Amino acid sequence: MAEHLLSTAVHDTLPGNYIRPEPQRPRLAEVVTGARIPVVDLGSPDRAAVVAAIGDACRSHGFFQVLNHGIHADLIASVMAVGRDFFRLPPEEKAKLYSDDPTRKIRLSTSFNVRKETVHNWRDYLRLHCHPLHEFVPDWPSNPPDFKDTMSTYCKEVRELGFRLYAAISESLGLEASYMKETLGQQEQHMAVNFYPPCPEPELTYGLPAHTDPNALTILLMDQDVAGLQVLHGGKWVAVNPQPGALIINIGDQLQALSNGQYRSVWHRAVVNSDRERMSVASFLCPCNHVVLGPAQKLVTEDTPAVYRNYTYDEYYKKFWSRNLDQEHCLELFRT
Ligand SMILES: O=C(O)CCC(=O)C(=O)O
Numbered sequence: 001m002a003e004h005l006l007s008t009a010v011h012d013t014l015p016g017n018y019i020r021p022e023p024q025r026p027r028l029a030e031v032v033t034g035a036r037i038p039v040v041d042l043g044s045p046d047r048a049a050v051v052a053a054i055g056d057a058c059r060s061h062g063f064f065q066v067l068n069h070g071i072h073a074d075l076i077a078s079v080m081a082v083g084r085d086f087f088r089l090p091p092e093e094k095a096k097l098y099s100d101d102p103t104r105k106i107r108l109s110t111s112f113n114v115r116k117e118t119v120h121n122w123r124d125y126l127r128l129h130c131h132p133l134h135e136f137v138p139d140w141p142s143n144p145p146d147f148k149d150t151m152s153t154y155c156k157e158v159r160e161l162g163f164r165l166y167a168a169i170s171e172s173l174g175l176e177a178s179y180m181k182e183t184l185g186q187q188e189q190h191m192a193v194n195f196y197p198p199c200p201e202p203e204l205t206y207g208l209p210a211h212t213d214p215n216a217l218t219i220l221l222m223d224q225d226v227a228g229l230q231v232l233h234g235g236k237w238v239a240v241n242p243q244p245g246a247l248i249i250n251i252g253d254q255l256q257a258l259s260n261g262q263y264r265s266v267w268h269r270a271v272v273n274s275d276r277e278r279m280s281v282a283s284f285l286c287p288c289n290h291v292v293l294g295p296a297q298k299l300v301t302e303d304t305p306a307v308y309r310n311y312t313y314d315e316y317y318k319k320f321w322s323r324n325l326d327q328e329h330c331l332e333l334f335r336t
Pocket of ligand 1: 192
C-alpha cells in the first residue's frame with residue numbers, strides 16, 4: 001500500500017515498527033570515521049598496477065572507489081537530480097508504481113521486504129530491471145519527463161564499466177580477462193534508486209541493515225554531501241566517504257563464490273540521519289539465471305579445495321529473497 005512510503009509523509013516520531021531491539025541498533029558513536037576505503041584510478045596507464053590494486057582491494061575490503069571511471073560528471077549529476085525529482089512527485093503519481101511484491105521487475109517500494117520482515121527500514125526505493133533496456137524502459141516512470149533518457153544512458157555506461165571491472169578482477173585472480181563476463185552469461189542488470197528521508201531517531205533504526213549483495217558486482221553512486229554507507233572491516237563499522245567524483249564498487253556474493261572465497265562480499269549497511277534526506281543509486285550486475293556458478297576450476301587445487309558447491313543463480317536468488325536481509329551470509333548455505 002502506497003501510504004507506507006516514507007517519502008509521501010512527514011514523521012515527527014519514529015513509528016514503533018521501525019525500532020530495532022537494543023542489541024541490533026547501529027551504535028553510531030562507535031563507527032570509525034575518516035578511514036580510507038581503497039581508491040583505484042582507472043585512468044592510470046599502468047594496467048598491471050590497476051589490476052593489482054583491484055585484487056588487493058577485493059581481498060582486503062571487498063569494496064573500493066574508482067576514479068576516472070569514464071562516466072561523465074554531468075550524467076552523474078543528472079541521475080541524482082532525476083532520482084530526487086522522482087521521490088518528490090505527488091503521492092498519487094508514486095502510488096501508480098507501488099508494489100511490495102519482490103518478483104515485480106519495476107516497483108516502487110519501501111524498507112526491504114515488507115511482506116516478510118517484522119521491523120521495517122527507513123528507506124523507499126525504486127527498483128528497475130535494466131537489461132535488455134528496450135524490454136523494460138517503456139514501463140519505467142514517465143515522470144519526471146527526462147527519467148527514462150537519463151537513467152537508460154546511465155545504465156548503458158554502468159554496464160560497460162562493470163565489464164571493464166570484470167576483466168581486471170578476472171586478471172587479478174590469474175584468470176583469462178574474459179572469464180567473469182563469459183562465465184556469468186548474458187547478464188541481467190538491476191538498479192535500486194534508494195531514498196532515505198530525514199529520520200526522527202536515527203539511533204534506533206537503519207536505512208538498510210547489514211547485508212551482502214546477492215549479485216556479482218555492485219556499482220554504487222552515492223550522495224556526495226550526505227554520508228550513510230558503512231562497511232564492516234576488521235570487526236568495526238567504517239563510514240564510507242567517497243572522494244569527489246568516485247563510484248563505489250563492491251564485490252557481490254557471486255564473485256566471492258567464483259573466486260573460491262579469495263575475494264569478499266562484505267557486510268555493509270546504510271544508516272540515516274535526522275537532518276537531511278539522502279539518495280544512492282545502486283546498479284547490480286547479476287549472472288544469467290540458468291548458468292551454473294561455483295568456484296573457477298583454475299582456483300580449485302589440492303591445497304585450496306572448492307569452498308562452495310555449484311548452483312544456479314536462480315536457486316541462489318530465490319534463497320536470498322526468502323530470508324531476512326540481516327541473517328547469516330547467504331553463501332554459507334552453499335558451502336561444500
Ligand atoms: O545507500 C547506500 O549507500 C547503500 C545501498 C545498498 O547497500 C543497496 O542498495 O544494496
